[in-house]
Amino acid sequence: MVGEIKIAGVVKRFPQQDAPDVIALSGINLTIKAGEFVSLIGPSGCGKSTLLRLIAGLNGADEGKLYVDDEEIREPSYERGLVFQNPMLFPWLNIHDNVAFGLKARSIYKQKKTEVDKFIELVGLAIFHKSYPHQLSGGMAQRASLARALVNHPKVLLLDEPLGALDAFTRMNMQDELIRIWQERQTTMIMVTHDVWMKQFTCQIGSLL
Numbered sequence: 001m002v003g004e005i006k007i008a009g010v011v012k013r014f015p016q017q018d019a020p021d022v023i024a025l026s027g028i029n030l031t032i033k034a035g036e037f038v039s040l041i042g043p044s045g046c047g048k049s050t051l052l053r054l055i056a057g058l059n060g061a062d063e064g065k066l067y068v069d070d071e072e073i074r075e076p077s078y079e080r081g082l083v084f085q086n087p088m089l090f091p092w093l094n095i096h097d098n099v100a101f102g103l104k105a106r107s108i109y110k111q112k113k114t115e116v117d118k119f120i121e122l123v124g125l126a127i128f129h130k131s132y133p134h135q136l137s138g139g140m141a142q143r144a145s146l147a148r149a150l151v152n153h154p155k156v157l158l159l160d161e162p163l164g165a166l167d168a169f170t171r172m173n174m175q176d177e178l179i180r181i182w183q184e185r186q187t188t189m190i191m192v193t194h195d196v197w198m199k200q201f202t203c204q205i206g207s208l209l
């Protein structure tokens with residue numbers, strides 16, 4: 001299996017004007033095994049999103065290193081899919097083209113076109129593949145955003161409160177969906193959540209932050 005994450009002595013500071021630096025992460029050491037589904041839990045401001053952004057390669061650590069399968073994380077990669085609380089779909093592209101975007105950017109769309117349809121179907125949006133983001137509900141848009149990350153077959157899926165903006169019923173369905181995808185694909189998943197039910201289901205590491 002692939003997708004093991006190692007975090008070694010990671011420190012992240014945010015400099016402030018006329019004030020001491022904010023120390024968002026102070027010496028985090030953690031290993032997440034390939035195929036695990038882990039929740040990051042903890043009080044607001046404890047550094048959950050910061051850690052996710054470092055694993056995504058969107059920000060660099062001030063000290064320490066992060067690895068995926070022993071390869072150091074230095075920049076964003078399609079191997080680490082990221083889903084935010086608010087689905088960031090391109091409003092001018094329909095659902096098919098949103099999901100296909102990464103494959104087109106990497107010039108592998110022609111070979112992988114059937115994958116786009118497969119993942120749109122997996123998240124239950126087959127009949128909406130020609131719809132535009134403004135024609136979808138929040139839950140549907142979030143599922144499209146999940147398909148867009150999954151179509152790249154990431155080693156790791158990073159989920160930053162992906163269910164936070166959804167109503168309770170849609171959230172329950174999406175939770176089931178995520179667990180089903182995880183069981184089916186065995187992708188390493190790291191999810192920032194405040195949801196107690198997900199917290200019970202997944203491994204808990206929030207106390208480390």
Ligand SMILES: Nc1ncnc2c1ncn2[C@@H]1O[C@H](COP(=O)(O)OP(=O)(O)OP(=O)(O)O)[C@@H](O)[C@H]1O
Nearest residue numbers: 014022023024042043044045046047048049050051
């Ligand atoms: N870009 C930034 N510039 C300055 N400070 C930042 C930045 N991003 C995060 N911080 C600070 O780093 C700390 C950790 O923030 P982070 O967003 O990681 O917390 P969190 O645990 O995800 O919080 P929440 O549960 O409220 O989303 C906070 O004190 C925050 O103000």
